[in-house]
Amino acid sequence: MRNIAFVFFALLSVPCLSFSFQQQNQAGDTLKFAVVTDTHIGKKGNDTGLAAIVEDINQNPDIDFVLHAGDVSDFGTAGELGEAKRLMEGLTKPYYIVPGNHDTGWSDSGGLTYNVHWQDQKFLADIGGVRFIGVSTGPYGRMSRGYVPLDQMRWLDSLVAVTPSDQRVVFLTHYPLDAGMSNYYELIEKLRKLNTVAIFVGHGHVNKVFDFGGITGIMTRTAQSRKGTFAYNTVVMTPDSAFVKMVDVGKAENPRWASLRLRGNTERPRIAAPESGSVPIREEHKVVKAAWTYQDSGNIVATPALWKNNVLIGNLLGEFKSLDIQNASVNWQFKAGQSIYSSAEVAGNRVVFGAADSMVYCLNAENGSLIWKLKTGAPVLASPAIHEKLVYIGSSDLKFRAIDLATGKVIWTYEGLAGFPPGKPAVGDGKVIFGTWNKTLYALNTKDGTLAWEWKNNDYSRYYSPAMSEPVIQNGKVYMVAPDEKLREFDLKTGEQTYVSDQFRVRESLGGKNSQSWLVAKTMQDTIVAWSTKKEEPAVIFKISGEFGRDFSYSAPAFDDGSTFFFGTTYGRVYAVDVKEKKVKWIYQLSEDMVNTVKPLKHGAGVVATSVDGKIVLLKGS
Known part of the structure; x- marks a missing residue:
């Protein structure tokens, strides 16, 4: 099946693209559903595991629908998410899904590929009188704590305004609602305004019960193989209780590991605000x-970039703004086609940045008018460097380009990058240096884009790639750090690694x-x-x-x-x-x-x- 979806308007005060499905259960009936999480499609064997879980769920008459709590894929690539979609569509029962940090944090599309398969990163479903709500918790394109995006927080406000105070609500998210999420307190405060009886989460890969500000939290085990078995959980929910059981596919039935009383919104204690x-x-x-x-x-x-007395900045809604540096009033705004991860660069009266709509934009910094735009083959999450009237920037189409600042014409292209480049390159002494999310650091000749040298961090997985950090060029050397927490020095001309130290944990x-x-x-x-x-x-x-x-x-x-x-x-x-x-x-x-x-x-x-x-x-x- 089947990610059931039809638009639910419910007289919301703001437009939303949430999806809703109404099953035939009557209010007060017992709900029986499965929770799958952390499938990490892309890691060896996990596709086999999810296929086995889907088949097992289909054969279980006591399961009416399925929740997936995120980390659908391992690295957020199109291939991984496409395979996950194909496997999930094998379900003969409705399912509801949210992304996890592995679907958005390292995504070469800024999370857009997830939207291609599941339309949205949030959902709304009324089932048997219970309102199920799911949101994304990021993070997006950067290693940080999780967070619910601002637009989804506003969407939750609209739901609070129209949801009956006595309607039971079940919430689904990937991150637990604790200090691992930067806006967890604000999120809990919103959920307290609803009759939220349970919050299902993933991320931790284990079965565990939480107390999220007086609301019962249930973390369920990763679907990945543990001790030779793939697993998911089943939940039986009555108006005041939830009974949770882990299913080891192909193994004998397990006893319930949690029998929980679900408290309504009149029974919960207040929680203290977090300390800064x-x-x-x-x-x-x-x-x-x-x-x-x-x-x-x-x-x-x-x-942010600076132009005269103006601050120039883009956001994940695709808005690029100019603010007056004296009082933060908005001078002008430009709307890109998708999210802006790119940090802008200014030269003269021109400001250049990339966007997830696959474009590189060049605007007039004074008034925001478009001077030129260049279409690439995939989202541009990287940031540009401008040097001697050339714009240097990478794209998720696995190409790196030098672009004429005046015209937007491509001067040269280097193709076949090992992974997508998310950061800003360093330019100096005839070289442009940058890293990618496939363990590789590149040095290209600025004259013609030919490869001068490359270095691969083969001692570690792709999560330790020298990708995000901007290299530092000094005294004929290149300095680079990566998530392996080592400072490395390379000869700028030859690429020879001349120094490495793990004395300090520089990420x-x-x-x-x-x-x-x-x-x-x-x-x-x-x-x-x-x-x-x-x-x-x-x-x-x-x-x-x-x-x-x-x-x-x-x-x-x-x-x-x-x-x-x-x-x-x-x-x-x-x-x-x-x-x-x-x-x-x-x-x-x-x-x-x-x-x-x-x-x-x-x-x-x-x-x-x-x-x-x-x-x-x-x-x-x-």
């Missing part, structure tokens, strides 16, 4: 103020100041490191504690025109660090969401920062 940050910000670091803060309508995973957040031969990084756990690259090997200038706790999000340190660099953290803070003084100058709590690579203004005039939850801020230190 892992360690309170010291008073001596609170010497920075926001000149203004702007809340965007869409989530943001890009670095992806690396930056530099070429005029001073400084290399700086944010690590996975608290530490901030600076090196000098003047000698044969990088020499540590300092390592200091940032007190930001665990950190795994990309935010490359960016220098101002002095000795201060800035970066953001997984948990929403912006840091200013002085290399000469070897200390943290200030810290600002912008959000609870990941902060992207920030943009310093000239002459110490401040820094513009963006966070995944759509906040844009101009910060000015004392």
Whole structure:
């Protein structure tokens, strides 16, 4: 079957593309359904496992419908999602599905391929008097905590407004509603306004019961083989209880592992709001103020660009805006065909960025008018670099292009990349350097696009690819970090690896100041490191504690025109660090969401920062 879908309007106050299916059960009847999760199609043997699960469900007369809690695929590719769709369509019973982080976080389409197969990343279904609601929890294109996108949160608000207060609600999402999701508290507050009796989640790969703010949470086991068996769970739900049993395909029947009382919305205790940050910000670091803060309508995973007195930024709704740097008023807005993951680059009065509609756009930075656009063969999630009137940018069509800034004409193309490039290339000394999500770092000759050299991280899986981080070119060397948490140095001309160190856990957040031969990084756990690259090997200038706790999000340190660099953290803070003084100058709590690579203004005039939850801020230190 069959992802049952017809549009459910229900007099919602805003348009939505949710889907609803009404079964014949009467209100109050017992519901019997299966929960499948974390199928990770793309890993060896998982297709066989899902096929066996589908066949087993089809043969079980006690199952009326199926929920899939995400991580449908392993890497979000078209092939993996297509195979998952084919297998799920073998069900003879209705099913309802949401994506997981493996479907959106590493997706070469920015999650669009999922939409091709399942139309939307959220759903609404009324079954036997119970309202089933599912949403995506990302993240999108970046390693960060999970989050429900802003547009889906607004959609939930519209459902709260029209859902009867006594109607039972069952919620489905991939991430558990805890600190692993940045806006879990706001989500729970919305669900508390409904008569939410249960929340089903995946992600953890085990069977487990939670308490999500007084609402019963049920995590179910991955469908993947464990101890030689593939598995799913069955649920029998009555008006006040849920009974959960794991089914090991081809094995003897298991006893129930959970018998749960489901509480209505009048029985739940209040929950405390989460505290910001892992360690309170010291008073001596609170010497920075926001000149203004702007809340965007869409989530943001890009670095802002600056043109004169304007901030230029795109969001995941496909909106590209110009904000007045004095007061954050909107000067103009341009609408791309799909989400914008790309950080824009400015040259003269032109601003260039890519979009998931497969386009590279060049706009007039003054008024937002289109100067040219270039159609590629797949979504453009990467960011451009502009050097000597050429735009260098990669695309998920596995091609890397040099484009004439004036005309939009392709000057040369390098084809056959090992994986898609999500980041920004570095350009210098006749080379353009970038990584891809298939373990490969490329160096192309800027003159004609021929391959100068490549390096493969064959010691690790594709999850450890040198993809997101922008390389740093200094003193005839290339510096690169990746999720394997090692700093690597390569000879720019030959590609020979001349240095590697795992002394500091540098994941992806690396930056530099070429005029001073400084290399700086944010690590996975608290530490901030600076090196000098003047000698044969990088020499540590300092390592200091940032007190930001665990950190795994990309935010490359960016220098101002002095000795201060800035970066953001997984948990929403912006840091200013002085290399000469070897200390943290200030810290600002912008959000609870990941902060992207920030943009310093000239002459110490401040820094513009963006966070995944759509906040844009101009910060000015004392």
